Amino acid sequence: MPAHRRPLILSSLAHDIHASAARWALRASGIDATWLSSLAEAELGAMSLHCDPDLGLRMSGPLDDASVGTVWYRRPRNPESFPRAQAGDQPFLRGEWGRFLKNVYALTDQGADRLWVNRPAAAAMAENKLVQLRAAHHCGLRFPPTLVSHDPAEIRRFVQRHGRVVYKPFLTHTWKDAETGRMFSTYARIVEPAMLEDDQSLLHCPGIYQVYVDKRHDLRVTAIGDRYFAARLYAQHDDGFVDWRVPQNTQGLRAEVGELSSADQAKLAALMRELGLVFGCIDLAIDANGDAHFLEVNQAGQFLFIEDLLPSLPLLRAMSAMLAEGRPDYSLATIAKLSYAEYCASEEHREWWAQASETLKGRSAAAAGITLE
Secondary structure (H helix, E strand, C coil): CCCCCEEEEEECCCCCHHHHHHHHHHHHCCCCCEEECCCCCHHHCCCEEEEECCCEEEEECHHHCCCEEEEEEEECCCCCCCCCCCHHHHHHHHHHHHHHHHHHHHCCCCCCCCEECCCHHHHHHHCCHHHHHHHHHHCCCCCCCEEEECCHHHHHHHHHHHCCEEEECCCCCEEECCCCCCEEECCCEECCHHHHCCHHHHHHCCEEEEECCCEEEEEEEEEECCEEEEEEEECCCCCCECCCCCHHHHCCCEEEECCCCHHHHHHHHHHHHHHCCCEEEEEEEEECCCCEEEEEEECCCCCHHHHHHCCCCCHHHHHHHHHHHCCCCCCHHHCCCCCHHHHHCCHHHHHHHHHHCCCCCCCCCCCCCCCCC
16 A cells, blocks of 8 residues: 555544544554644644745645645634633633634645645635525526525515525524523424514524425435535425434434436536535435435535445545545545444444543434534
């Protein structure tokens, strides 16, 4: 096996099963991999940015080290506490570290030839739903008419014009009722008349309103570099919810290996290029005619639950191979024939679950890829 530069996984979540599984697969294939919460960790060493009129910009430190070939910018977090600093200095240090790392992340095209999954600037831009839909329009993808608004009159006109409409939050949020202890979460759901009665409620909270697609099933496409893995998802949609991520839906989630037409794959590849992404989990709705409607792409999406449902899709192996080679046109042969099921039977998984189970109460150890992160 040829030598590979070390992959660096940036995720601040101790219960991140994707980071744990990828590190396991890489190490099991003889490739050293490091998992840290951010670039600020002392294990990496100190970083510097240099800029002068003769040489221009360069970096020194971890990101100028040719041994690091790939950075998986999964879910990092800036440092929040500084044990050796006075309490009054903590806010200043948090701010300075945040601004320093913002500069570092903005300059990821500098230094060694390195693959970022995904580049921080592209990742941040792709979190904007309207940026995604604009790119989908440029790439010829079909998608439902969409309104983003907090104007009660505009929202009512949109619903009246299109009939069945889905409300979506910009980001799923979970909170606890202080009196009852009951947990609530926001998910996509059909707009009902009662939801449009109160002007103040609509004015207070902008939302995404999208025409409902009468779908046969969902198609989850996991784009890992140049490879696209499609899975058909089926779930019971009760109580007006139309999102398979709703907990009661995921419990009965069924999946089959899906198909993606060459035309649709070409359009999705164009979308990923326009957004500057090398990895993403793409959600499509397939209507009664078999036509695909683009809904969104999650640039930091979860995919191991798909391999848990469909072991024939080598998603963990594919991601690990791309991280190992540092290129989107990777070979699966770079990684040993390892699977998510084998990871779940490993000592590394047992160690991960021992420290993650408290955070992931109520979820199974194997299917913990679906979380409310």
